[in-house]
Amino acid sequence: xxxxxxxxxxxxxxxxxxxxxxxxxxxxxxxxxxxxxxxxxxxxxxxxxxxxxxxxxxxxxxxxxxxxxxxxxxxxxxxxxxxxxxxxxxxxxxxxxxxxxxxxxxxxxxxxxxxxxxxxxxxxxxxxx
Amino acid sequence: xxxxxxxxxxxxxxxxxxxxxxxxxxxxxxxxxxxxxxxxxxxxxxxxxxxxxxxxxxxxxxxxxxxxxxxxxxxxxxxxxxxxxxxxxxxxxxxxxxxxxxxxxxxxxxxxxxxxxxxxxxxxxxxxxxxxxxxxxxxxxxxxxxxxxxxxxxxxxxxxxxxxxxxxxxxxxxxxxxxxxxxxxxxxxxxxxxxxxxxxxxxxxxxxxxxxxxxxxxxxxxxxxxxxxxxxxxxxxxxxxxxxxxxxxxxxxxxxxxxxxxxxxxxxxxxxxxxxxxxxxxxxxxxxxxxxxxxxxxxxxxxxxxxxxxxxxxxxxxxxxxxxxxxxxxxxxxxxxxxxxxxxxxxxxxxxxxxxxxxxxxxxxxxxxxxxxxxxxx
Numbered sequence: 185x186x187x188x189x190x191x192x193x194x195x196x197x198x199x200x201x202x203x204x205x206x207x208x209x210x211x212x213x214x215x216x217x218x219x220x221x222x223x224x225x226x227x228x229x230x231x232x233x234x235x236x237x238x239x240x241x242x243x244x245x246x247x248x249x250x251x252x253x254x255x256x257x258x259x260x261x262x263x264x265x266x267x268x269x270x271x272x273x274x275x276x277x278x279x280x281x282x283x284x285x286x287x288x289x290x291x292x293x294x295x296x297x298x299x300x301x302x303x304x305x306x307x308x309x310x311x312x313x
Numbered sequence: 314x315x316x317x318x319x320x321x322x323x324x325x326x327x328x329x330x331x332x333x334x335x336x337x338x339x340x341x342x343x344x345x346x347x348x349x350x351x352x353x354x355x356x357x358x359x360x361x362x363x364x365x366x367x368x369x370x371x372x373x374x375x376x377x378x379x380x381x382x383x384x385x386x387x388x389x390x391x392x393x394x395x396x397x398x399x400x401x402x403x404x405x406x407x408x409x410x411x412x413x414x415x416x417x418x419x420x421x422x423x424x425x426x427x428x429x430x431x432x433x434x435x436x437x438x439x440x441x442x443x444x445x446x447x448x449x450x451x452x453x454x455x456x457x458x459x460x461x462x463x464x465x466x467x468x469x470x471x472x473x474x475x476x477x478x479x480x481x482x483x484x485x486x487x488x489x490x491x492x493x494x495x496x497x498x499x500x501x502x503x504x505x506x507x508x509x510x511x512x513x514x515x516x517x518x519x520x521x522x523x524x525x526x527x528x529x530x531x532x533x534x535x536x537x538x539x540x541x542x543x544x545x546x547x548x549x550x551x552x553x554x555x556x557x558x559x560x561x562x563x564x565x566x567x568x569x570x571x572x573x574x575x576x577x578x579x580x581x582x583x584x585x586x587x588x589x590x591x592x593x594x595x596x597x598x599x600x601x602x603x604x605x606x607x608x609x610x611x612x613x614x615x616x617x618x619x620x621x622x623x624x625x626x627x628x629x630x631x632x633x634x635x636x637x638x639x640x641x642x643x644x645x646x647x648x649x650x651x652x653x654x655x656x657x658x659x660x661x662x663x664x665x666x667x668x669x670x671x672x673x674x675x676x677x678x679x680x681x682x683x684x685x686x687x688x689x690x691x
Protein backbone atom coordinates (compact mmCIF):
# COMPACT_ATOMS: atom_id res chain seq x y z
CA UNK A 185 0.00 0.00 0.00
CA UNK A 186 1.40 3.35 -1.03
CA UNK A 187 0.94 6.01 1.61
CA UNK A 188 0.40 9.40 -0.11
CA UNK A 189 3.64 11.34 0.02
CA UNK A 190 1.96 14.70 0.48
CA UNK A 191 0.01 13.58 3.59
CA UNK A 192 1.33 13.72 7.15
CA UNK A 193 0.61 10.97 9.67
CA UNK A 194 0.23 10.25 13.38
CA UNK A 195 1.19 7.22 15.43
CA UNK A 196 -2.52 6.79 16.09
CA UNK A 197 -3.00 6.11 12.38
CA UNK A 198 -4.63 9.35 11.27
CA UNK A 199 -3.55 11.26 8.16
CA UNK A 200 -3.86 14.94 7.32
CA UNK A 201 -3.74 16.55 3.88
CA UNK A 202 -2.95 20.24 4.22
CA UNK A 203 -4.03 22.85 1.71
CA UNK A 204 -3.09 26.37 2.76
CA UNK A 205 -4.33 26.73 6.32
CA UNK A 206 -6.89 23.92 6.10
CA UNK A 207 -6.43 20.23 6.70
CA UNK A 208 -8.51 17.23 5.62
CA UNK A 209 -8.25 14.41 8.19
CA UNK A 210 -8.90 10.69 7.88
CA UNK A 211 -7.56 7.33 9.01
CA UNK A 212 -4.93 5.27 7.25
CA UNK A 213 -5.32 2.10 5.26
CA UNK A 214 -3.50 0.26 8.05
CA UNK A 215 -6.14 1.47 10.52
CA UNK A 216 -9.12 0.49 8.38
CA UNK A 217 -7.62 -2.92 7.80
CA UNK A 218 -7.08 -3.47 11.54
CA UNK A 219 -10.61 -2.38 12.36
CA UNK A 220 -12.40 -4.47 9.79
CA UNK A 221 -15.79 -3.53 8.35
CA UNK A 222 -16.54 0.01 9.54
CA UNK A 223 -20.18 0.53 10.46
CA UNK A 224 -20.28 3.82 12.38
CA UNK A 225 -18.46 7.13 12.44
CA UNK A 226 -18.93 9.57 15.32
CA UNK A 227 -17.71 12.95 14.11
CA UNK A 228 -17.80 16.43 15.68
CA UNK A 229 -19.94 19.27 14.33
CA UNK A 230 -18.92 22.21 12.16
CA UNK A 231 -17.63 24.88 14.49
CA UNK A 232 -16.32 22.45 17.13
CA UNK A 233 -12.75 22.91 18.27
CA UNK A 234 -10.19 20.17 17.84
CA UNK A 235 -6.95 19.91 19.78
CA UNK A 236 -3.74 18.20 18.70
CA UNK A 237 -3.51 14.79 20.36
CA UNK A 238 -7.04 14.92 21.77
CA UNK A 239 -9.94 12.64 20.89
CA UNK A 240 -12.31 14.27 18.40
CA UNK A 241 -14.59 11.36 17.60
CA UNK A 242 -14.58 7.65 16.97
CA UNK A 243 -14.80 5.04 14.27
CA UNK A 244 -16.54 1.75 14.97
CA UNK A 245 -16.27 -1.55 13.21
CA UNK A 246 -18.54 -4.50 13.95
CA UNK A 247 -16.20 -5.72 16.64
CA UNK A 248 -14.37 -2.65 17.93
CA UNK A 249 -14.45 1.04 18.78
CA UNK A 250 -11.46 3.18 17.92
CA UNK A 251 -10.98 6.75 19.11
CA UNK A 252 -9.89 9.39 16.61
CA UNK A 253 -7.03 11.66 17.72
CA UNK A 254 -6.62 15.00 16.01
CA UNK A 255 -3.24 15.58 14.36
CA UNK A 256 -3.72 19.34 14.72
CA UNK A 257 -5.48 22.04 16.71
CA UNK A 258 -8.15 24.15 15.05
CA UNK A 259 -11.82 24.51 14.19
CA UNK A 260 -13.96 22.04 12.25
CA UNK A 261 -15.08 23.60 8.96
CA UNK A 262 -16.63 20.57 7.23
CA UNK A 263 -17.86 17.11 8.20
CA UNK A 264 -18.19 14.24 5.71
CA UNK A 265 -21.94 13.60 6.01
CA UNK A 266 -21.85 10.68 3.54
CA UNK A 267 -20.17 8.63 6.26
CA UNK A 268 -23.47 8.54 8.19
CA UNK A 269 -25.00 6.21 5.61
CA UNK A 270 -21.86 4.80 4.00
CA UNK A 271 -19.16 4.45 6.63
CA UNK A 272 -17.69 1.54 4.68
CA UNK A 273 -16.20 4.08 2.23
CA UNK A 274 -13.34 4.33 4.69
CA UNK A 275 -12.61 0.63 4.20
CA UNK A 276 -12.61 0.82 0.41
CA UNK A 277 -10.65 4.08 0.16
CA UNK A 278 -9.14 5.13 3.47
CA UNK A 279 -6.77 7.73 2.01
CA UNK A 280 -9.40 9.24 -0.24
CA UNK A 281 -12.10 9.48 2.44
CA UNK A 282 -11.73 12.45 4.77
CA UNK A 283 -13.75 12.48 7.98
CA UNK A 284 -13.45 16.18 8.91
CA UNK A 285 -11.81 19.29 7.55
CA UNK A 286 -10.40 21.83 9.95
CA UNK A 287 -8.96 25.33 9.93
CA UNK A 288 -5.52 25.07 11.55
CA UNK A 289 -4.90 27.35 14.50
CA UNK A 290 -1.23 26.41 14.81
CA UNK A 291 0.35 25.22 11.53
CA UNK A 292 3.65 24.72 13.37
CA UNK A 293 2.16 21.51 14.82
CA UNK A 294 2.56 19.89 11.41
CA UNK A 295 6.33 19.72 11.87
CA UNK A 296 6.05 17.03 14.55
CA UNK A 297 3.87 14.74 12.42
CA UNK A 298 5.29 11.75 10.53
CA UNK A 299 6.12 11.73 6.85
CA UNK A 300 4.81 8.87 4.70
CA UNK A 301 8.20 7.14 4.93
CA UNK A 302 8.32 7.53 8.72
CA UNK A 303 4.77 6.25 9.05
CA UNK A 304 5.50 3.18 6.92
CA UNK A 305 8.56 2.47 9.05
CA UNK A 306 6.45 2.88 12.19
CA UNK A 307 3.80 0.38 11.11
CA UNK A 308 6.44 -2.07 9.93
CA UNK A 309 7.83 -2.01 13.48
CA UNK A 310 4.33 -2.39 14.96
CA UNK A 311 3.64 -5.54 12.99
CA UNK A 312 7.11 -6.93 13.61
CA UNK A 313 8.03 -6.96 9.91
CA UNK B 314 -3.29 -3.94 17.57
CA UNK B 315 -1.52 -6.95 19.11
CA UNK B 316 1.45 -8.37 17.30
CA UNK B 317 1.77 -12.11 16.73
CA UNK B 318 1.94 -13.88 20.11
CA UNK B 319 1.09 -17.38 19.04
CA UNK B 320 3.91 -18.95 21.07
CA UNK B 321 1.96 -18.81 24.32
CA UNK B 322 -1.39 -19.76 22.80
CA UNK B 323 -2.83 -23.15 21.92
CA UNK B 324 -3.37 -23.93 18.28
CA UNK B 325 -5.72 -26.11 16.28
CA UNK B 326 -4.37 -28.38 13.53
CA UNK B 327 -5.44 -25.77 10.98
CA UNK B 328 -3.46 -22.89 12.48
CA UNK B 329 -0.90 -22.77 9.66
CA UNK B 330 -3.71 -22.98 7.11
CA UNK B 331 -5.55 -20.03 8.63
CA UNK B 332 -2.36 -17.97 8.64
CA UNK B 333 -1.56 -18.98 5.08
CA UNK B 334 -5.03 -17.83 4.04
CA UNK B 335 -4.28 -14.45 5.54
CA UNK B 336 -6.69 -14.72 8.46
CA UNK B 337 -6.51 -12.08 11.17
CA UNK B 338 -5.73 -14.04 14.31
CA UNK B 339 -6.92 -13.36 17.85
CA UNK B 340 -6.48 -14.85 21.30
CA UNK B 341 -9.76 -16.56 22.15
CA UNK B 342 -9.73 -18.20 25.58
CA UNK B 343 -6.04 -19.04 25.20
CA UNK B 344 -6.36 -20.24 21.59
CA UNK B 345 -4.77 -18.61 18.53
CA UNK B 346 -7.86 -18.47 16.33
CA UNK B 347 -8.95 -16.76 13.10
CA UNK B 348 -11.29 -13.84 13.77
CA UNK B 349 -11.85 -13.03 10.10
CA UNK B 350 -10.46 -13.87 6.65
CA UNK B 351 -12.00 -11.73 3.91
CA UNK B 352 -14.15 -9.62 6.23
CA UNK B 353 -16.64 -10.18 9.04
CA UNK B 354 -19.70 -8.89 7.18
CA UNK B 355 -18.97 -10.90 4.02
CA UNK B 356 -18.45 -14.05 6.09
CA UNK B 357 -21.61 -13.45 8.11
CA UNK B 358 -23.66 -12.94 4.95
CA UNK B 359 -22.15 -16.03 3.31
CA UNK B 360 -23.53 -18.13 6.17
CA UNK B 361 -26.95 -16.48 6.00
CA UNK B 362 -27.29 -16.71 2.20
CA UNK B 363 -25.01 -19.53 1.03
CA UNK B 364 -22.48 -21.46 3.11
CA UNK B 365 -19.52 -20.85 5.39
CA UNK B 366 -17.05 -23.11 7.15
CA UNK B 367 -15.58 -22.58 10.62
CA UNK B 368 -12.70 -24.32 12.38
CA UNK B 369 -14.14 -24.96 15.84
CA UNK B 370 -11.59 -27.56 16.92
CA UNK B 371 -10.82 -25.52 20.01
CA UNK B 372 -14.08 -26.79 21.49
CA UNK B 373 -13.86 -29.80 23.81
CA UNK B 374 -15.22 -33.33 23.68
CA UNK B 375 -15.91 -35.38 26.79
CA UNK B 376 -17.04 -38.96 26.41
CA UNK B 377 -18.93 -40.66 29.25
CA UNK B 378 -19.14 -44.42 28.85
CA UNK B 379 -20.24 -47.36 30.98
CA UNK B 380 -23.35 -48.92 32.50
CA UNK B 381 -24.28 -45.83 34.54
CA UNK B 382 -23.27 -43.19 32.02
CA UNK B 383 -26.89 -42.05 31.55
CA UNK B 384 -27.28 -41.60 35.28
CA UNK B 385 -24.03 -39.65 35.26
CA UNK B 386 -25.20 -37.37 32.43
CA UNK B 387 -28.54 -36.85 34.19
CA UNK B 388 -26.72 -35.86 37.35
CA UNK B 389 -24.45 -33.25 35.82
CA UNK B 390 -26.65 -31.84 33.03
CA UNK B 391 -29.96 -30.00 33.40
CA UNK B 392 -31.84 -31.28 30.34
CA UNK B 393 -33.40 -34.76 30.30
CA UNK B 394 -30.98 -37.06 28.47
CA UNK B 395 -33.27 -40.05 29.07
CA UNK B 396 -35.49 -38.59 26.36
CA UNK B 397 -32.70 -38.95 23.78
CA UNK B 398 -32.79 -41.70 21.19
CA UNK B 399 -29.58 -43.19 19.86
CA UNK B 400 -28.06 -40.69 17.40
CA UNK B 401 -29.95 -37.76 18.88
CA UNK B 402 -28.42 -34.69 20.55
CA UNK B 403 -29.75 -31.99 22.86
CA UNK B 404 -28.68 -28.58 24.08
CA UNK B 405 -28.06 -28.70 27.81
CA UNK B 406 -25.91 -27.21 30.54
CA UNK B 407 -23.93 -28.30 33.57
CA UNK B 408 -24.93 -26.48 36.74
CA UNK B 409 -23.27 -25.74 40.07
CA UNK B 410 -25.11 -26.76 43.24
CA UNK B 411 -26.42 -23.17 43.52
CA UNK B 412 -28.12 -23.59 40.14
CA UNK B 413 -25.80 -21.42 38.08
CA UNK B 414 -23.89 -22.38 34.92
CA UNK B 415 -20.66 -24.34 34.76
CA UNK B 416 -20.97 -24.36 30.94
CA UNK B 417 -23.50 -24.93 28.19
CA UNK B 418 -23.07 -28.14 26.24
CA UNK B 419 -24.49 -30.38 23.58
CA UNK B 420 -25.13 -33.95 24.73
CA UNK B 421 -25.02 -36.65 22.05
CA UNK B 422 -26.37 -40.14 22.75
CA UNK B 423 -24.08 -42.62 20.99
CA UNK B 424 -25.79 -45.56 22.72
CA UNK B 425 -27.41 -46.33 26.07
CA UNK B 426 -23.98 -46.47 27.71
CA UNK B 427 -22.09 -43.93 25.65
CA UNK B 428 -22.49 -40.13 25.57
CA UNK B 429 -20.47 -37.41 23.92
CA UNK B 430 -20.62 -33.99 25.59
CA UNK B 431 -19.32 -31.13 23.48
CA UNK B 432 -18.14 -28.21 25.61
CA UNK B 433 -16.75 -24.71 25.16
CA UNK B 434 -13.11 -24.00 24.38
CA UNK B 435 -12.56 -21.50 27.14
CA UNK B 436 -13.87 -23.88 29.80
CA UNK B 437 -12.29 -27.17 28.62
CA UNK B 438 -10.11 -27.83 31.67
CA UNK B 439 -12.68 -26.58 34.17
CA UNK B 440 -15.41 -28.71 32.60
CA UNK B 441 -13.35 -31.87 32.48
CA UNK B 442 -12.33 -31.53 36.14
CA UNK B 443 -15.96 -30.81 36.99
CA UNK B 444 -17.18 -33.87 35.13
CA UNK B 445 -14.58 -36.15 36.72
CA UNK B 446 -15.43 -34.91 40.21
CA UNK B 447 -19.16 -35.20 39.70
CA UNK B 448 -19.49 -38.62 38.09
CA UNK B 449 -17.41 -40.45 40.71
CA UNK B 450 -20.42 -42.13 42.28
CA UNK B 451 -21.55 -43.58 38.95
CA UNK B 452 -20.20 -46.72 37.31
CA UNK B 453 -18.79 -45.08 34.20
CA UNK B 454 -15.63 -43.75 32.60
CA UNK B 455 -14.90 -40.18 31.50
CA UNK B 456 -12.51 -39.48 28.62
CA UNK B 457 -11.28 -36.16 27.30
CA UNK B 458 -11.20 -36.62 23.53
CA UNK B 459 -10.85 -32.92 22.73
CA UNK B 460 -7.45 -33.22 21.07
CA UNK B 461 -8.54 -36.18 18.94
CA UNK B 462 -10.87 -34.20 16.73
CA UNK B 463 -10.66 -31.43 14.22
CA UNK B 464 -14.20 -30.08 14.32
CA UNK B 465 -15.52 -28.14 11.33
CA UNK B 466 -18.86 -26.36 11.25
CA UNK B 467 -20.38 -26.08 7.77
CA UNK B 468 -23.29 -23.70 8.06
CA UNK B 469 -25.84 -22.05 5.78
CA UNK B 470 -28.68 -22.86 3.37
CA UNK B 471 -26.17 -24.53 1.04
CA UNK B 472 -24.39 -26.47 3.77
CA UNK B 473 -26.22 -29.71 3.01
CA UNK B 474 -25.52 -29.51 -0.71
CA UNK B 475 -21.88 -28.77 0.02
CA UNK B 476 -21.40 -31.63 2.46
CA UNK B 477 -23.40 -34.04 0.29
CA UNK B 478 -20.62 -33.92 -2.28
CA UNK B 479 -18.16 -35.22 0.31
CA UNK B 480 -20.10 -38.04 1.98
CA UNK B 481 -21.98 -41.24 1.29
CA UNK B 482 -24.53 -40.29 3.95
CA UNK B 483 -27.98 -39.25 2.81
CA UNK B 484 -28.06 -35.99 4.74
CA UNK B 485 -31.83 -35.68 4.30
CA UNK B 486 -32.13 -38.53 6.82
CA UNK B 487 -30.34 -36.50 9.51
CA UNK B 488 -32.76 -34.06 11.16
CA UNK B 489 -31.75 -31.05 13.21
CA UNK B 490 -29.95 -32.06 16.44
CA UNK B 491 -29.48 -35.62 15.20
CA UNK B 492 -26.27 -37.22 13.94
CA UNK B 493 -24.88 -40.21 12.06
CA UNK B 494 -21.53 -41.71 11.24
CA UNK B 495 -20.54 -42.06 7.61
CA UNK B 496 -17.67 -41.71 5.21
CA UNK B 497 -16.64 -38.08 4.83
CA UNK B 498 -13.76 -37.12 2.52
CA UNK B 499 -12.85 -40.77 2.38
CA UNK B 500 -12.69 -41.06 6.18
CA UNK B 501 -14.94 -43.89 7.39
CA UNK B 502 -17.18 -43.69 10.46
CA UNK B 503 -16.93 -39.92 10.74
CA UNK B 504 -19.37 -38.19 13.07
CA UNK B 505 -21.69 -35.84 11.17
CA UNK B 506 -24.08 -33.88 13.42
CA UNK B 507 -26.78 -31.48 12.26
CA UNK B 508 -25.85 -28.92 14.91
CA UNK B 509 -24.40 -25.44 14.91
CA UNK B 510 -24.15 -22.04 16.50
CA UNK B 511 -25.38 -19.81 13.69
CA UNK B 512 -29.16 -20.12 13.48
CA UNK B 513 -28.84 -21.60 9.99
CA UNK B 514 -29.10 -25.19 8.83
CA UNK B 515 -25.71 -26.82 9.02
CA UNK B 516 -23.48 -29.66 10.09
CA UNK B 517 -20.55 -30.19 12.37
CA UNK B 518 -18.11 -32.88 11.32
CA UNK B 519 -15.46 -34.43 13.55
CA UNK B 520 -12.39 -35.70 11.73
CA UNK B 521 -9.00 -36.93 13.02
CA UNK B 522 -6.93 -34.04 14.25
CA UNK B 523 -3.62 -34.77 12.53
CA UNK B 524 -2.52 -31.81 10.42
CA UNK B 525 -2.47 -33.64 7.08
CA UNK B 526 -6.04 -34.96 7.42
CA UNK B 527 -7.35 -31.69 8.83
CA UNK B 528 -5.84 -29.63 6.03
CA UNK B 529 -7.10 -32.03 3.37
CA UNK B 530 -10.67 -32.01 4.69
CA UNK B 531 -10.68 -28.21 5.07
CA UNK B 532 -9.49 -27.85 1.49
CA UNK B 533 -12.09 -30.35 0.19
CA UNK B 534 -14.91 -28.56 2.00
CA UNK B 535 -13.85 -25.24 0.45
CA UNK B 536 -13.66 -26.90 -2.98
CA UNK B 537 -17.09 -28.51 -2.58
CA UNK B 538 -18.66 -25.22 -1.52
CA UNK B 539 -16.95 -23.13 -4.20
CA UNK B 540 -19.91 -23.25 -6.60
CA UNK B 541 -22.15 -21.88 -3.84
CA UNK B 542 -19.77 -19.11 -2.86
CA UNK B 543 -18.43 -20.71 0.33
CA UNK B 544 -16.22 -18.58 2.55
CA UNK B 545 -13.97 -19.60 5.43
CA UNK B 546 -15.43 -17.85 8.47
CA UNK B 547 -13.84 -16.69 11.69
CA UNK B 548 -14.89 -16.03 15.25
CA UNK B 549 -16.02 -12.52 14.40
CA UNK B 550 -18.82 -13.77 12.17
CA UNK B 551 -19.44 -16.66 14.56
CA UNK B 552 -20.27 -14.12 17.22
CA UNK B 553 -22.54 -11.90 15.13
CA UNK B 554 -24.39 -14.94 13.77
CA UNK B 555 -25.09 -16.43 17.20
CA UNK B 556 -26.04 -13.00 18.56
CA UNK B 557 -28.65 -12.48 15.82
CA UNK B 558 -30.04 -15.88 16.81
CA UNK B 559 -29.89 -14.92 20.50
CA UNK B 560 -27.76 -17.94 21.37
CA UNK B 561 -25.93 -17.72 24.68
CA UNK B 562 -22.17 -17.30 24.97
CA UNK B 563 -20.58 -18.63 28.16
CA UNK B 564 -19.07 -15.76 30.08
CA UNK B 565 -21.66 -13.31 28.73
CA UNK B 566 -25.32 -14.49 28.82
CA UNK B 567 -24.53 -17.47 31.07
CA UNK B 568 -21.94 -17.81 33.78
CA UNK B 569 -21.40 -19.03 37.32
CA UNK B 570 -23.39 -16.00 38.49
CA UNK B 571 -26.45 -16.66 36.33
CA UNK B 572 -29.19 -19.34 36.53
CA UNK B 573 -31.33 -20.82 33.72
CA UNK B 574 -34.45 -18.85 34.72
CA UNK B 575 -32.63 -15.55 34.35
CA UNK B 576 -31.10 -16.63 31.04
CA UNK B 577 -34.44 -17.68 29.58
CA UNK B 578 -33.27 -21.27 29.14
CA UNK B 579 -36.08 -22.94 31.13
CA UNK B 580 -37.11 -25.07 28.17
CA UNK B 581 -33.81 -26.95 28.49
CA UNK B 582 -34.18 -27.37 32.26
CA UNK B 583 -36.10 -30.48 33.33
CA UNK B 584 -36.68 -30.23 37.05
CA UNK B 585 -39.24 -33.04 36.87
CA UNK B 586 -36.62 -35.62 35.86
CA UNK B 587 -35.46 -35.97 39.48
CA UNK B 588 -32.62 -34.54 41.54
CA UNK B 589 -29.46 -33.35 39.84
CA UNK B 590 -26.71 -30.77 40.35
CA UNK B 591 -28.46 -27.49 40.97
CA UNK B 592 -32.05 -28.79 40.98
CA UNK B 593 -32.63 -28.13 44.69
CA UNK B 594 -31.41 -24.54 44.46
CA UNK B 595 -33.52 -23.92 41.36
CA UNK B 596 -36.67 -25.35 42.97
CA UNK B 597 -36.06 -23.02 45.89
CA UNK B 598 -35.74 -20.05 43.53
CA UNK B 599 -39.01 -21.07 41.87
CA UNK B 600 -40.70 -21.32 45.26
CA UNK B 601 -39.51 -17.80 46.12
CA UNK B 602 -41.11 -16.31 43.03
CA UNK B 603 -38.52 -16.98 40.35
CA UNK B 604 -35.72 -14.84 38.97
CA UNK B 605 -35.34 -11.16 39.84
CA UNK B 606 -33.80 -10.30 36.49
CA UNK B 607 -34.24 -11.55 32.94
CA UNK B 608 -32.28 -11.53 29.72
CA UNK B 609 -33.94 -9.35 27.08
CA UNK B 610 -33.27 -8.40 23.49
CA UNK B 611 -32.56 -4.75 22.69
CA UNK B 612 -32.67 -2.86 19.42
CA UNK B 613 -31.07 0.59 19.34
CA UNK B 614 -33.52 3.24 18.15
CA UNK B 615 -31.16 6.21 18.35
CA UNK B 616 -27.76 6.33 16.67
CA UNK B 617 -25.24 4.28 18.61
CA UNK B 618 -23.94 0.76 19.13
CA UNK B 619 -24.50 -1.02 22.44
CA UNK B 620 -21.53 -3.23 23.27
CA UNK B 621 -20.58 -5.86 25.85
CA UNK B 622 -20.61 -4.45 29.36
CA UNK B 623 -22.34 -1.13 28.58
CA UNK B 624 -24.78 -0.02 31.32
CA UNK B 625 -28.50 -0.20 30.72
CA UNK B 626 -30.42 2.78 32.11
CA UNK B 627 -34.01 3.41 33.11
CA UNK B 628 -36.00 6.51 32.16
CA UNK B 629 -34.43 8.38 35.10
CA UNK B 630 -30.94 7.61 33.82
CA UNK B 631 -30.15 5.15 36.64
CA UNK B 632 -28.23 1.96 35.88
CA UNK B 633 -30.56 -1.02 36.04
CA UNK B 634 -28.58 -3.66 34.20
CA UNK B 635 -25.84 -4.39 31.75
CA UNK B 636 -25.40 -5.43 28.14
CA UNK B 637 -24.06 -8.99 27.97
CA UNK B 638 -23.46 -8.97 24.23
CA UNK B 639 -24.00 -6.14 21.77
CA UNK B 640 -23.00 -5.48 18.22
CA UNK B 641 -24.16 -4.25 14.85
CA UNK B 642 -26.23 -6.95 13.16
CA UNK B 643 -24.85 -7.47 9.65
CA UNK B 644 -27.95 -9.22 8.32
CA UNK B 645 -30.62 -7.08 9.97
CA UNK B 646 -28.62 -3.85 9.56
CA UNK B 647 -29.59 -2.73 13.04
CA UNK B 648 -27.64 -2.45 16.27
CA UNK B 649 -28.75 -5.18 18.66
CA UNK B 650 -27.89 -6.39 22.12
CA UNK B 651 -28.79 -8.82 24.88
CA UNK B 652 -28.97 -7.45 28.40
CA UNK B 653 -30.03 -8.35 31.93
CA UNK B 654 -32.73 -6.06 33.33
CA UNK B 655 -35.02 -6.27 36.38
CA UNK B 656 -38.00 -8.59 36.01
CA UNK B 657 -40.62 -5.81 35.94
CA UNK B 658 -38.85 -3.96 33.14
CA UNK B 659 -38.44 -7.18 31.17
CA UNK B 660 -42.14 -7.86 31.57
CA UNK B 661 -43.24 -4.33 30.68
CA UNK B 662 -41.05 -4.05 27.59
CA UNK B 663 -40.90 -0.66 25.94
CA UNK B 664 -38.10 1.86 25.81
CA UNK B 665 -34.90 1.85 27.74
CA UNK B 666 -31.47 3.41 27.23
CA UNK B 667 -27.95 2.12 26.90
CA UNK B 668 -25.05 4.26 28.05
CA UNK B 669 -22.69 4.40 25.08
CA UNK B 670 -19.39 5.86 26.27
CA UNK B 671 -21.00 8.36 28.57
CA UNK B 672 -24.13 9.17 26.58
CA UNK B 673 -27.59 7.58 26.98
CA UNK B 674 -28.81 6.20 23.65
CA UNK B 675 -32.42 5.04 23.34
CA UNK B 676 -33.20 1.39 22.72
CA UNK B 677 -36.34 -0.73 22.75
CA UNK B 678 -36.92 -4.17 24.22
CA UNK B 679 -37.68 -6.62 21.42
CA UNK B 680 -38.51 -10.33 21.26
CA UNK B 681 -35.72 -12.77 20.60
CA UNK B 682 -34.32 -14.28 18.53
CA UNK B 683 -33.65 -11.20 16.43
CA UNK B 684 -33.31 -13.43 13.37
CA UNK B 685 -35.11 -16.64 12.49
CA UNK B 686 -34.12 -18.52 9.38
CA UNK B 687 -36.83 -18.78 6.75
CA UNK B 688 -38.87 -21.99 6.88
CA UNK B 689 -38.29 -24.21 3.89
CA UNK B 690 -41.47 -24.44 1.85
CA UNK B 691 -42.84 -28.00 1.66
